Amino acid sequence: MKRPARKSTIYDIAQRTGASPSTVSAALNGTWQKRRIKESTALEVQKLAADLGYTTNMQARGLRSARSGLIGMILPAHFNRYFSSLSQIFEAHARARGLCPVIVSTLRDAEEERRTVETLISYAIDSLFIVGASNPDALSDICTAINLRHINIDLPGTKAPSVVSDNYSGAKILTREIMRLMPKVPGRLGEQIYFIGGAYWDNATAERIRGFKDAIAEQHGEVTEAQVFANSYEPSASTTDVRELCERIGGIPAGIFVNSTFAFEGVLKYFSTLPVESFRNTIVGCYDYDPFATFMHFPVIMIRQNVEELIAQGFRILDEHITDSRVILIEPELVHPRSIYSSPHETLRRH
Amino acid sequence: MKRPARKSTIYDIAQRTGASPSTVSAALNGTWQKRRIKESTALEVQKLAADLGYTTNMQARGLRSARSGLIGMILPAHFNRYFSSLSQIFEAHARARGLCPVIVSTLRDAEEERRTVETLISYAIDSLFIVGASNPDALSDICTAINLRHINIDLPGTKAPSVVSDNYSGAKILTREIMRLMPKVPGRLGEQIYFIGGAYWDNATAERIRGFKDAIAEQHGEVTEAQVFANSYEPSASTTDVRELCERIGGIPAGIFVNSTFAFEGVLKYFSTLPVESFRNTIVGCYDYDPFATFMHFPVIMIRQNVEELIAQGFRILDEHITDSRVILIEPELVHPRSIYSSPHETLRRH
DNA sequence: ATGAAAGCGCTAACAA
């Protein structure tokens, strides 16, 4: 059957089958049994629709029914292994529910986050995942005003349910492991292990710093502020910080806790100026996983967050209509050097 | 001013300002000058709209005007450094044009690609970027039928304009560099350098294999088929391939051309079972860039595709209303070991 | 310089 140039509508199908538009509508949107349309009628309509290449105009349906079939997610960046794995899993869950995912990055900019949420709302998204927002509560206010179901992922808020990694224990585990593997050199440990990257005003970073300090305190007493560099998420800030640190202490520290792969890239930028031999006595722990990073020319241990669980719990909360401000903690996992995990890509492919 | 529970509409604003809905509409969508609305009227309307937290219902606008303000992009996966950098750049361009990006992954599955495009069409996207599709022409047919502007990125089609990396020259450059740096050992070169990953039926892989073979032929004559393993994009296939290869030749080959970071992860999975010393005489070249991969315990050279240009040229083609099936080639760049480039994330942040 | 009114494609209440 030749397809029309214009997209066909239920009216076209109504005309050609002799049924009414509402019958066609019901036959096509799955409510025909409830509307007691004769099966043969429904089948006839569906057949013609398929032949014509009909697809529902979602704008019209959405306008009428005040729902869109879209589900939104905002996150700090696409270009990051952690966030893009969240996207991958989020998308799979959305698809499984018959929703079309709309994933937009907001570059850790509160104003951009606000604008983006308003944009998504103007498209009538049915619910929203807010990942790593710099000001989740401000976004919650916007969502609540129009009764939009939403949840915070990765960074908690106080006005909506949150699912976050247990950054405190993760950092503690990672720090303990760094200390265990660190070359034993004389002098105060306080001058040998450092925290680099992230921003101290952000909850995730703050929790990780707390875990870092507590782990050290367990074994070696207090940590000084001079051991923590957390003023920005920009990789370039970490480049500067680690350079100044190394120049000050006259070498690469024995242990470095890097707050994310973003920061790690910044650190590597400085490292690339140093000879390979200078890394003999260094161990790096990085909060976030990258398979290539576990294969570097010096030992790197990593933390892998449970991305599947972060998203799955988010959907569970939506399903159960939970709206209080509970915080669900998800345990991350320690990754040893030279470890390759399969990517979500591998497990998702279906056929 | 207290905001209403329900989202306000132009009718609410019309009522409260005493203007008519059409005047309000014009005042709010930027056409008021053309409609010769008094400036004071427009300002009054805009002020109230702001106070009320009004935002346009894009479904209604889209339904009426047959445009949505959405721009779609489909790609094989989010969870990949190359694709997610394409997302990041695509998003920036879309935003700059006042469009809302909808980026969906289709897992290199032709059927999923088709379904996704139909879904995006049902939301009336204004144009579409098709990245790395397994069957671009089938998608072009769907788009053309409803007059949807679209372009192919990364993999070319014959029914729409395409912007692709120059995979042939990129592979040639990479192969030459592998050969230049390879440890010189006796015996035929044919038994010392191998191509691993990707799928030979996919244009990008095929072009890279061609570049690989030609580069070797330039210096050492023919290449045998036994040197090329390209049956799947799954990392696990590369794990198996490289394992069997190494077991067959009794060691790690002197040179390995890895077709993508996906495949590289698979290769590393096997490498992680080998002692560090066994890599003394190996050099790996990988088609795709990852900063961490350049810091491994054996030398890795990489190809970095010009992501910014791939997307920018795509938008240029859209802007210039080009619809023929021309193919624009973008040159990629060789990356030496221990090289860190700044991420798109850093350059995009605006404020 | 502005208002009235039609209609985009769909859903759902109501009528038959």
Add this chain to the structure above:
DNA sequence: TTGTTAGCGCTTTCAT
């Protein structure tokens, strides 16, 4: 078992 009808919120033509 099916048809009629009234909108959803907006844009746009035409009238004033």
